[in-house]
Amino acid sequence: MKLLNYLLKGLNWVLLLTVILIFIFPFFWMITTAFKSFSETMMFPPKWIPDQWLWQNFVDAWQSGPFLHYYINSITVTVSILVLQFLTVIPASYAFARYRFKGDRFLFALIMITLMIPAQLIFLPVYLQMSSWGLIDSLASLIIPFASSAFGIFLIRQAFKQVPNELIEAARLDQASEWKIMWKIMVPYAKPTIITFALFSFITHWNDYFWPLVMTNSELSRTLPVGIARLRDIDSGASWNLVMAGNMLLVVPILVIFFLAQRHIIKAFVYTGVK
Amino acid sequence: MKSWPIIRPYVMIAPALIVFLLFFIYPIYYMVYLSLHSWDFISPTKDFVGLSNFQQLLNSSEFAKVLSNTLVYTFGTVVFSITLALFLALWLNRSTRIHRLAQTAVFSPYIISLASIALLWLWMMDPDFGLLNWLLSLVGIPKQPWLTDQNTALFSLILVAVWKGVGFNTLVFIAGLQSIPKDLYEAADLDQSPKWRTFYKITLPMLTPTLFFLVVTNVIVSFQVFDTVHIMTLGGPVNSTNTLVFNIYMHGFRFFNIGYASAVGVILLILLAIMTWLYFRLLSKRVHYQ
Numbered sequence: 001m002k003l004l005n006y007l008l009k010g011l012n013w014v015l016l017l018t019v020i021l022i023f024i025f026p027f028f029w030m031i032t033t034a035f036k037s038f039s040e041t042m043m044f045p046p047k048w049i050p051d052q053w054l055w056q057n058f059v060d061a062w063q064s065g066p067f068l069h070y071y072i073n074s075i076t077v078t079v080s081i082l083v084l085q086f087l088t089v090i091p092a093s094y095a096f097a098r099y100r101f102k103g104d105r106f107l108f109a110l111i112m113i114t115l116m117i118p119a120q121l122i123f124l125p126v127y128l129q130m131s132s133w134g135l136i137d138s139l140a141s142l143i144i145p146f147a148s149s150a151f152g153i154f155l156i157r158q159a160f161k162q163v164p165n166e167l168i169e170a171a172r173l174d175q176a177s178e179w180k181i182m183w184k185i186m187v188p189y190a191k192p193t194i195i196t197f198a199l200f201s202f203i204t205h206w207n208d209y210f211w212p213l214v215m216t217n218s219e220l221s222r223t224l225p226v227g228i229a230r231l232r233d234i235d236s237g238a239s240w241n242l243v244m245a246g247n248m249l250l251v252v253p254i255l256v257i258f259f260l261a262q263r264h265i266i267k268a269f270v271y272t273g274v275k
Numbered sequence: 276m277k278s279w280p281i282i283r284p285y286v287m288i289a290p291a292l293i294v295f296l297l298f299f300i301y302p303i304y305y306m307v308y309l310s311l312h313s314w315d316f317i318s319p320t321k322d323f324v325g326l327s328n329f330q331q332l333l334n335s336s337e338f339a340k341v342l343s344n345t346l347v348y349t350f351g352t353v354v355f356s357i358t359l360a361l362f363l364a365l366w367l368n369r370s371t372r373i374h375r376l377a378q379t380a381v382f383s384p385y386i387i388s389l390a391s392i393a394l395l396w397l398w399m400m401d402p403d404f405g406l407l408n409w410l411l412s413l414v415g416i417p418k419q420p421w422l423t424d425q426n427t428a429l430f431s432l433i434l435v436a437v438w439k440g441v442g443f444n445t446l447v448f449i450a451g452l453q454s455i456p457k458d459l460y461e462a463a464d465l466d467q468s469p470k471w472r473t474f475y476k477i478t479l480p481m482l483t484p485t486l487f488f489l490v491v492t493n494v495i496v497s498f499q500v501f502d503t504v505h506i507m508t509l510g511g512p513v514n515s516t517n518t519l520v521f522n523i524y525m526h527g528f529r530f531f532n533i534g535y536a537s538a539v540g541v542i543l544l545i546l547l548a549i550m551t552w553l554y555f556r557l558l559s560k561r562v563h564y565q
Contacts, residue, residue: 016377019363023380023442029406030395044404045412088294091287099284107288114299116551120499120520121543124527124536125302125309128316145298148291178283207388209502214524225390229506232394240398251391258386262379265386270446 030251033244034058041240057245061231064242066219067249070227077142077212077223078205082198084147089197093153094182097160098168115150123214130215141215142223146205152197159190199261200268203254224250303544309537316531328538337514338522338539344429345518349497351433356441357489363441364448365478378449382442389439393506396435397422400507422508425515432503432516440496444489451485452478484557491554498546519543 033041034057036050061067095101096108126145127136135141163186171181187194209225216222222230228246231239258265310328312321332338363381367374384392399406400421408418421431455478463473501520504510510517510525517525519539526536 013373016373020377020380023383023438026395026399026406026438027383029399033398042404045409046404046406088291092291095284095287101281101284104284107292110300111291111295114295116495116547117299117303118495118499118547120501121540121547122299122302122306124523124533124540125305126298127527128309128533129297129302129305144294148294150295153291203386207386207390209388209390209506213505214528225388229390229394232397232506240401240404243394244398247391247394251387254386254388255383258383266379266382266446269385270382270443270450 027251027255030244030247033241034248035245036241038239038241054241057241058249061242061245061249064231064246065227067224067227067246069220070222070224071249073139073142073221074206074224076139078202080139080143081146081205082201084143085149085152085201086194086198088148089152089156090182090187090194092148093156093160094186096153097157111150111153115154119145119211123211127214137216137218137221139221142212142221145211149197149201152201155193155197156190159193160186163189196264196268199257199265203257203265203268206254306537306540306544309533310541312534314533316533321534324534328534329541331535332538332542337517340514341517341519341522341539342542344514344516345498345500348429348433348436348500348518349494351430352436352440352497353490353493355433356437356444356493357486359437360441360444360448360489361482361486363445364452367445368449368452378442378446380442381445384439385443387439389502390506392435392439393503396431396438396503397507400431422516423512425512428508428512428516432500432507435503435507436497436500440493444493447489448482448485451482455481487557488554491550491557495547495550498543498550519546 032049035053035055036047036057037052037054040047040050092111096104130136130141135144167185167189168181171185176184207225208223209229212221212223212226213229216226219227228243228250231243231246309321311323311325313324313328314321367377367381402408402418402420402423405421407421411417411419420427422428459477459481460473463477468476499520500518501524504516504518504521505524508516510521520543523536523539523543526532526539
């Protein structure tokens with residue numbers, strides 16, 4: 001019985017390690033490929049560790065397109081979206097959490113409905129709108145549609161509702177303006193939720209391939225995911241070492257953030273989605 | 276100044292509301308409008324053609340293929356991913372270090388850009404030098420064509436989607452498992468209920484709301500598949516991975532057939548609306564459970 005127990009435990013460990021490998025090994029494969037020489041990518045069975053770690057691949061990948069532009073664009077877009085969302089989501093959440101006004105339920109429902117409208121459904125009409133405004137192929141077309149977030153309003157309104165009434169009443173007695181109450185009491189109180197939402201929003205837009213692909217058509221307004229996917233076209237699918245080197249430029253920042261703020265991120269994506 | 280408190284909430288909501296109206300609500304109306312017109316994007320006039328775009332679409336064998344691809348992809352992804360996630364959740368729901376490490380590992384692809392993952396798997400599925408064919412060769416299975424054959428391409432896309440998404444589903448299931456009151460299990464233990472019976476009588480029913488939530492959200496996400504198609508197959512070979520969103524993209528941006536593309540969009544809208552309606556019905560039921 002004891003032996004069986006040990007065997008089961010051992011089997012459990014082996015299976016656990018297999019599962020971990022299935023999900024981690026592809027990333028290892030990406031990293032070693034990124035350092036291989038071109039001929040080393042053309043071997044079967046594959047070469048696991050390159051003879052020489054070719055840092056040059058990163059230079060070559062970087063120089064094969066305007067990667068500095070891609071990086072700057074990616075950062076500009078994600079940061080602008082975050083700032084704009086902060087400015088539009090917080091007042092709206094405050095209004096929905098703390099005021100009763102005519103049509104409040106209707107307006108809230110209207111905003112929540114947009115949660116169910118993915119970018120993949122409406123890109124064509126939005127593209128046509130943008131083109132009539134002359135905004136195609138501009139960073140603005142990547143930023144403005146996401147200047148607010150229904151998911152953010154949903155989350156932060158929830159958090160604002162939990163602020164104790166006494167705190168607000170006391171501030172009102174002290175003649176604090178509503179503006180001040182919002183930024184000095186509500187926002188600090190809801191800080192964990194706001195950080196959670198910010199992480200969610202940052203990762204989502206940093207990773208986004210679809211929207212920039214659809215809205216931009218010149219190198220100078222593309223973002224990193226689109227730029228990296230084009231590495232494969234330029235090299236007609238052959239130079240996997242360069243494609244994977246480029247890929248690492250996109251993945252590494254996210255993996256670093258993931259390791260630093262693992263709990264926050266899991267919470268941002270999983271638990272907020274459930275509740 | 277007296278009216279300020281009345282106007283104030285509207286002013287606070289206005290910036291957000293304008294964004295939603297301009298970029299989410301109005302485009303839906305505009306898409307339905309366009310689906311009833313014929314337009315090539317360049318000509319100054321849009322001709323009203325009634326339902327002829329829809330007629331064309333329903334008579335097209337390409338659209339039948341696109342719709343069936345999307346439904347097969349959705350069905351395959353959702354069934355695989357959720358079944359696997361349920362097993363993983365039951366197994367990994369422990370707080371020892373290795374179990375937690377496994378949870379994190381399984382989840383990690385979820386936060387990586389789908390573009391990166393598509394490129395990575397495109398390389399792993401390379402028929403000549405890819406990692407997957409090497410793994411198969413270890414157990415004596417001949418090289419597979421993966422994305423380059425119309426019989427295996429859609430399945431390969433499903434595999435990528437499952438690998439990326441199963442971790443999210445697993446963690447949501449684990450959250451669901453942890454919210455089941457412990458005393459239910461203690462009672463079952465007292466009754467000396469066998470494990471499988473506890474699972475069927477307690478775990479599964481208590482997990483049903485989570486399961487429904489996951490099925491609906493997974494279906495909605497799968498309906499929108501695009502990135503992997505665009506990077507890995509471009510809808511091919513021979514339309515075997517052409518899906519709804521990719522089809523809209525091609526007709527809109529490559530063939531400039533705006534009316535037809537919008538009609539396909541309206542079909543997607545209807546599919547999404549059905550799922551959303553289901554979701555809200557289940558949500559209201561979920562309240563009744565508690």
